[in-house]
Amino acid sequence: MPRYADMSKAELETELAAVRALYDEMVARGLSLNMARGKPSAAQLELSLPMLDVLDATADLAAEDGTDCRNYGVLDGIPEAKRLMARLLDDEPENVIVLGNASLTAMYDAMVRYLLFGALGSEPWGQLGEVTWLCPVPGYDRHFTICEALGIRMIPVPMDEHGPDMDEVERLVAEDASIKGIWCVPKYSNPTGITYSDDVVRRLAAMDTAAPDFRIFWDNAYAVHHFSADAAEQDTVLDIAIACREAGNPDRYLKFGSTSKITFPGAGVAAVAASPANVAEIKRHMSAQAIGHDKLNQLRHARFLDEGRKLAAHMARHGELMAPKFDLVCRRLGEELGEAGIATWTNPRGGYFVSFEGPEGTARRIVELAKEAGVTMTGAGATWPYGDDPADSNIRIAPSLPPLEELDAAMDVFCCCVKRAALEKILAD
Amino acid sequence: MPRYADMSKAELETELAAVRALYDEMVARGLSLNMARGKPSAAQLELSLPMLDVLDATADLAAEDGTDCRNYGVLDGIPEAKRLMARLLDDEPENVIVLGNASLTAMYDAMVRYLLFGALGSEPWGQLGEVTWLCPVPGYDRHFTICEALGIRMIPVPMDEHGPDMDEVERLVAEDASIKGIWCVPKYSNPTGITYSDDVVRRLAAMDTAAPDFRIFWDNAYAVHHFSADAAEQDTVLDIAIACREAGNPDRYLKFGSTSKITFPGAGVAAVAASPANVAEIKRHMSAQAIGHDKLNQLRHARFLDEGRKLAAHMARHGELMAPKFDLVCRRLGEELGEAGIATWTNPRGGYFVSFEGPEGTARRIVELAKEAGVTMTGAGATWPYGDDPADSNIRIAPSLPPLEELDAAMDVFCCCVKRAALEKILAD
Structure with a gap:
């Protein structure tokens, strides 16, 4: 089959008739399949079932420092959970605050705190005329929803295989003091699956920002979510904390992460890692909002994953389940669409998504057609601010x-x- | 021993010398005891240990509607957890949103939402010149901390054995539109242990408020926390939801509660119950902050407490452990201080606290003396806004x-x- 671009009108019409017939056949199958969200499969969830046996009625429910994990207290997490989350966030336990069940909540709450209280002494962002956020695109819809819900203006910035277009980012942040931050999924990015290059990380850390309280929301959601257990087949990302310190901007970043896609989504443990000044600020504000998070779940996770020492082996088993699925997707896309020359897609080494680029003006139609044929995709436009691709x-x-x-x-x-x-x-064109 | 007020100076000096000698003896004992916070005892925590066996690796982890509690989803809670929390909050499951581990967080977040977004279409409170909150005193320090942290001005209102002084409350809310709400711990109040009378509840629900978006934060923290299993020995409180509906102010209240002092503090389940309009508003805003809360913990609680059917029996065992402690406190206060006529205290039938009134100008000194003798009390002043009694x-x-x-x-x-x-x-006087 030639590229569609090289086909005559008659050939295209013949092809369309065949494709429509095939489509009608598929609709008739009455499928009900879901590829909308990055949810682990049942087989992946089963990997963590033994965690439910870690704490039973006979278990020692004291943390290593003697804290009774059944009772109130400990705002920032028990020591063993801090070590687990530090390993996940590539940081030191003393820079970690262990939180509730979701990094999404951690990010929303962090943004709310900046709106209400400012950042390390700056004016509360909510009292400024406008707050703007940079949104590398395609990106994660729930990040954009946080901004939209909180009235933060979003500017899309293109992504390439190294991360956000840093020329564009540097230009924007240098000239516009209302730009207070940027969303980053630095590793196996949602949805492109790419990992930021060292150069991108260093430029993010070092760039001159018109806003002195500029913040990088570093959502390292897929830090250990490789498809292969072979280090040579895994992406690595430069630590934003070190890069920021070296650049003289030690307070510029907040790292977020969770065990949602490691153990049980929604019943996991989230955390933030940050500079000492940011950690102190977060704890100060958070002390009005919480006495402490679920320490039994912290203890359960710390013991199950041996404070992170079992992370690699555990994630290798996830990888074994994920790799064939991504292989299948990329293989099928290649087989079906490769010759037609109408689309491109990413081929990641980890994470949860493949980013697909079809012909301009077709994404909504594709998702609609798929839906009618019983296949639910992520809504077209979801990867752009305001749902507008x-x-x-x-x-x-x-x-x-x-x-x-x-x-x-x-x-x-x-x-x-x-x-x-x-x-x-x-x-039609 | 006569009342101190009836003693001569010489008698008082003799008594003081004896008391000082006794105090020095106590300091020498090197005690280290804590009566600062309302934390359950180890024996109480043991009552819920079997809950840790409810979900093991072999358990059915599906909610009754088929939801896999291990995976993402369900913003407002699984059905069985809604029924449990509805029973606790004296409401219908459809009016309940099941949340994370702490009602404190639920209350803080609710206040933040009103500041950022207003209430059912009203102007965001954070954009008003001033927001004021009524604080029945003595009250719960963490309530006051929420207001202080969020820049909400607090006005103390005296409590008596029926609840807040409603003449004062009605006068204040009628004339000052900046007064947006009131803290209420309606049952076994923190710290007085009293329960609001039906008349107080009805007046709160029906009073004319200058602010049309006035809100009652109804923290029913001790809803089932009786000392006696005999219904005749238990307090009951009129349902604020019904009272508000009957008064034509159906959206005036938010009810909060949790299982913190039922199962494990910090590892429990919290919830809010509200009118349909308020529930819809909360869910709409919350959908940007969370995908869902910990459904495994919801399932664990719902099964352990049989969706609330086992609540009464479970709380009776808590009561058996609490009653002797409160008996001891009140007995010892009576024996030691009764004749001297220098103090009063409450004698509650449930909850976690006894409220003690000493001579004016002595609370700080008493707490300081106790601390030096190895007994940590709640800080003096904590029961008043800004820590200022x-x-x-x-x-x-x-x-x-x-x-x-x-x-x-x-x-x-x-x-x-x-x-x-x-x-x-x-x-000294």
């Missing part, structure tokens, strides 16, 4: 939840929808 | 944590400190 071309593929057979069936549908939308678009 | 007379006694023998020793010290401070004060 100006090219209407990007779709996030989330292959983790369905079993392989279902994923295969879902990719049949998806590829068919891409072809149909592309052909309709070309013929 | 103008009479310097109120002390919160928290007898739950120490075992009975230790509590006895602690009461020795406390009563001795009260007598010493009172005598010093009388002789």
Whole structure:
């Protein structure tokens, strides 16, 4: 099959008729498959079932410092949980605050604190005329939702295979003091799966910002979420904390992470790691909001993952379940769409997503077609601020939840929808 | 022994010398006892140990509606947890949002939302010149800390045995539109242990408020925390939801509660119950902050407490452990201080505290003396906004944590400190 761009109108019409017939066949199958969210599969969840046996009625429920984990207290986490989360966040335990069940809540609350109280003595952001945030695109919809909900203006910045376009980022932050920060998913980024280069990390840490209280929200959600257990096949990212310190901007970053995609999403442990000044500030504000988080769950996690020493082995088992799914997605995309020359996609070594770029003006149509054929994708536009992808071309593929057979069936549908939308678009233009 | 007020100066001096000698003896004992916070005792925590066996690796981890409690989702709680918390909050499951581990966080977050977004369409409170809150006193220090941290001005309102002084409350809210709400611990109040009368509840629900978006933060922290299992010995409180609906102010209240003092403090489940409009508003804002809370812990609690059907029996066992401690405190206060006529105290039928009123100008001194003798009390002034008890007379006694023998020793010290401070004060005046 030639590239669609090289086909005659008659050839395109013949192809479209065939694709439509195939599509109708797929609709008739009455599928109900979901590739919308980055949810672990049942098989992945089973990997952590033994964690439920770690704390039973006969267990020692004291933390190593003697704290009774059943009772009140300990705002910032028990020592063993701090060590676990420090390992995950590539930091020192003393820079870690262990939180509740979700890094999303940690990020929302951090943003709220800056709005209400400012950052290390700066004016509360909520009292400024405008607060602006940089949003590398395609990016994570729930990040954008936090900004939108809190009335923070968003500026999209393009991503490439090294991270955000740093020329653009540096230009923007230098000239506009209302720009108070940037969202970053530095490793196996959501949704592109790329990892920031050392150069990008260093430039983020060192750039001149018109706002003296500029903050990098460093959502290292996929820090240990490799597909391969072979270090040579894994991405690494430069530590933003070290880069910021070296650049003389030690308070510029907040690192976020959780065990949601390590143990149980929603029943995991989240944490923030930050500079001593930021840690002190967070704890001061947080002391009005909480007495302490769930220390039994902290203890359960610290023991199950041996304070992080078992992380690599545990994540290798996740990787074994994830790798075939990503292989399948990329293989099927290549087989179905490669020759037509109508799309590109990423091929990550970890994380939860493949970022798909179809022809301009087709993403909404593709997602709609897939939905009608029983395959739920992440909404088109979700990877852009305000749900508005100006090219209407990007779709996030989330292959983790369905079993392989279902994923295969879902990719049949998806590829068919891409072809149909592309052909309709070309013929309409 | 006569009342101190009836003693001559010489008699008072003799008594003071004796009390000082006794105090020195107590200091020499080198005690280290804590009556500062309302923490359950180790024996109480043991009552819930079997809960740790409810979910093991072989358990069915699906909620009744099929939700896999291990995975993401369900913003407002699984059905069985809603029923549990509805029973605790005296409401219907559909009016309940199940939250994280702490009602304190629920209250802080609710206040933050009103500051940022307003209430059901009103102007965001944070954009008003001043926001004021009514604080029945003596009250709960962490409530006051929330207001102070968020820059909300506090007005103390006296409590009596029926609840807040409603004449004063009605007068204040009618004339000052900056007064946006009131803290209420309606049952076994912290620290007085009293329960609001039906009349007080109805007046709170029905009063005319200058602020149309006035809110009652109804912290029913001790809803089922009776000392006796005999219903005749238990307090009951009128449901604020029904009272508000009947008064035509259906959105005026938010009810808060948690299982912190039922199962494990910090590892429990919290919830809010509210009107349909308030529930919808909370969920809308919360959807930017969270995907869902810890559903495994919700499931664990719902099963352990049989969705609330086992609450009464479980709390009866707590009561068996608490009753002797409160009996001891009140008995010792009566024996040691009754005749001297220098103090009053409450004698609650549930909750976690005894509220103690010493002579004016002695509370700080008493707490300081006790501290030097190895007994940590709640800080004097803590029961008032800004830590400022103008009479310097109120002390919160928290007898739950120490075992009975230790509590006895602690009461020795406390009563001795009260007598010493009172005598010093009388002789200095």
